[in-house]
Amino acid sequence: MRIATWNINGVRARIDGAVAWVRDAAPDVLCLQEIKSADEAFPREAFEDLGYNVETHGQKGFNGVAILSKLPIDEISRGLPGDDEDVQARFIEAVFSVKGGAIRVASLYLPNGNPVGSEKLTYKYGWMDRLEAYARAHLAAEETFVMAGDYNVIPEPEDARHPENWRDDALFQPETRQRFRRLLNLGLTDAFRACTTEPGHYSFWDYQAGAWQRNNGIRIDHHLLSPPAADRLVSAMIDKRTRGWEKPSDHVPVVIELDV
C-alpha cells in the first residue's frame, strides 16, 4: 500500500501537475495539504476520473486538507480534536479496510507558527499538543495508523541545507523540535528517517532566491507511523521530480510503501 503526502499549495492552480503526478505515481492513498479551496470548489472530478474517492476538509482562500483513495473509505472525520474554537481546516482522517484489519490515515497541515513570539507560534504549540493527545489515544488502542502531512517542523540539523538560517524560525525552534521528538518518544516512527540516515534529503524549497537551483531545502513533510504500521514499512521516498515541473508547488510528494 502506497501512502503519499503532498502540500500542493493550491489544488486549483496545480491541477494539471497534480493529475499528472497521481497518474504516474499511482498512490493508493494521497494526503493533500494547502488545497486553498472550499469543498465545493475542489476539482474532485479530475481525481475521480482516475479512480479515486475524494474527501476534503476545505476552507476558502487558504489552509485545507484532503484524502484521496483508491480504496473505499470506511470512516471519515474532519478536524483535530481538542479545541472546538479552532476553525482552521488542517486535519482530516480516514479509515480503510486492509487484509490484516484496518488502517487509519490522517492528512494534517500543522501550523507554520511564524513569526517567533507571535500568537501564531502559540497556536502551533497548542496544535502540536493536541496532536500528541490524538496520537496517545490511538496508540493506546494499538491501532495501525499513519499521520502524514506538512508538519512545518525541521526535526534535525541534517534536515536543512543551511540549518543556521532557520535558527530564529518557528520551524526549527527548540520547543517545536521538542514537541516533534515527543511524538517520536511515544513510539511513533519517522518513516523516511527509518529508511535512511543520509543528510541532504528535502521536501520543500522556497520559491525565492533560487532555493531549488541551490538545493537550499528543508525536510518538513513527514509520515509518522504507529508501531504496527512501522512493522509493515517497506520503503520511503521523496519525489523531487515535481519541483522542477512548470508551476510547481514549493513542496514535493513524499511516498511510503507499507506491506498491508
Added chain:
DNA sequence: ATGGCTGCAGGATGCAGA
C-alpha cells in the same frame, strides 16, 4: 537585503506562506 515568489480574494493590493 528590505521576503528576492506564489496563490487567493476580488477586482487593487493585502494576506499568508516557510
